[in-house]
Amino acid sequence: MSKATIYDVAGAARVSLATVSRAINNPEKVKPETRERVLRVIEELGYKPNAFAKGLASRKSTTVAVLVPDMSRASMAEMMNGIADIARVYKYSVLLYIMDSEEAPEEDILKEIVAAQVDGILYLNDEITEKQYTFLMKIKNEYKIPIVLTNTIYPESDAIPSVSIDYERAGYEITKKLIDEGRRNIYMVSTVRKYMVNDLKEAGYLRAIQEASLTPKIMRTSGRISINTEHFNEYFREHKVDGVVAVRDSIAVSFMNVARKNHVHIPDDISVVGMQNTKYALLARPQLSCVDVPIYDIGAVGMRLLTKLMNEEAVDEPRVMLDHSLILRDTTRI
């Protein structure tokens, strides 16, 4: 009810409020007996430090901001689960900022975050423009707030640590898989809009294709399903294709739907692979072969890395790459 304050605890434990504070935050500085007495009183009174007073006095918030472009993107939710779990372990609260994915984060949001006094920032986005990067660097340098990129890499610089998989290698491996199956007209279906991560996937695709002396063919679709259908239909009329590497599972599934309509059999005529391993991959028929991205882990490891940064611990590798794997289901041969 009317909440107990540190004074109440101090009174009941017959110590000063300074001692109560220490018993909580620096237990080793308090004599065991007193500490236990204080802790017992805290328990009895159900005392919980007021986060504002604590934040104001200590200049630390034990809060992190998570910047998300659009929650409904396939990977965001599971990544949030990973983040939240680790945040809880380290007693951080999570402030959620959903930003407009179309534009660079505005000054407004920056001000909000700074005013909120977060101790760290997690930036979840598979795209990061130079402008956004500059923006993040500014926060980092001007306000000394540590930042971690999660599921993205900024190739130009290591100044802001990141956690993801090696998307270039994933692109290479999955393309190689199709080549090994004997596919020769392999398209990468990527997006019109530029995403850093898709660029990496494309780079991997290109490496595999060139290594095999094949002709690279990159098709760019919008994200919208209806538009894609048009697009794909056209391709079936005009192009020869026996393999498709889609940057997103939903694109792969859309493509398969059009393929079926055109009486193309998967995987006999065309192999199709996705690069996320979302639930779409399992629900699709045939079930989609995929690169499996450990999304939960990316979130969890990203948050863990951020805690280290916030505690000013040394981090050996600013660019963490988690392992991925290929999950071969029914849309590839062999």
Added chain:
Amino acid sequence: MSKATIYDVAGAARVSLATVSRAINNPEKVKPETRERVLRVIEELGYKPNAFAKGLASRKSTTVAVLVPDMSRASMAEMMNGIADIARVYKYSVLLYIMDSEEAPEEDILKEIVAAQVDGILYLNDEITEKQYTFLMKIKNEYKIPIVLTNTIYPESDAIPSVSIDYERAGYEITKKLIDEGRRNIYMVSTVRKYMVNDLKEAGYLRAIQEASLTPKIMRTSGRISINTEHFNEYFREHKVDGVVAVRDSIAVSFMNVARKNHVHIPDDISVVGMQNTKYALLARPQLSCVDVPIYDIGAVGMRLLTKLMNEEAVDEPRVMLDHSLILRDTTRI
């Protein structure tokens, strides 16, 4: 950089800090000239009030807690988008608490929320047990924190306001649709675990079935795709079925996959409908007919309702039901 405080503003504007505070929070109490002068200085200095000091002094946080069972559930992400957009409009920050969906929220999380001094709570879950409800009532009464249930209804009581669609009616209407198509052996495929919302859907289904003097048949699946497959196969061998109402889209799609394997044609032999209208419905072939739930709006309206509660404005209807619609695609006849 080293951030400007209210003192800096006061000094530069040649007023007291009390006036600066008023210029921001109660502009009408300040003479227009002074107000403008202060505001200009604020702009120049890039001053932004320290959230902790403000929270401590005012005992208000302009922060809401969003309690989520599991971010990766289909509807959560889009609901979050709605919540975040409205939260921004009303200048609330959003603290995210992901709780274990298997158990009642523990005391721990309660303490955290209380310590965070949130002004309001949004509870997103399609299930709410009596225990959880009691828990929420306790927060509400003991700490006077307003709460809104989002996408759930607690049928027993109106004490905690809620925003959702009329799931009973939705269940009724979609079942009625199948009956009107001439279906007679209509199964509702629901979940083993109890969810309030699914109970409502079932109730609607039952009403339609009984009204038509048919025999209700409710099948309960686990959420897991592999288990469902077994389950469905069995049904095809042993039961006659010409209509399926699935409480979740993914269940509907799993069912269709099994149906296809058993050479059952949809919608000629069986009509299938979902009750969410997620992206799965669009990606499936045939495309799934669905109840369309305005998930974004539920989040947005829920957040808006919460702002009213936090401002102690009157709310006329504690149980808000938004409109839904039926989207008929390719898994139903006519």
Added chain:
DNA sequence: CTGAAAGCGCTTACAG
């Protein structure tokens, strides 16, 4: 309409 001052509930040097 404006200012001086108390107070919100903590943390953290500084003494002892």
Added chain:
DNA sequence: CTGAAAGCGCTTACAG
């Protein structure tokens, strides 16, 4: 190991 006291940056009666 413990306490007294200053201070974190605001808000808000209370005077004037």
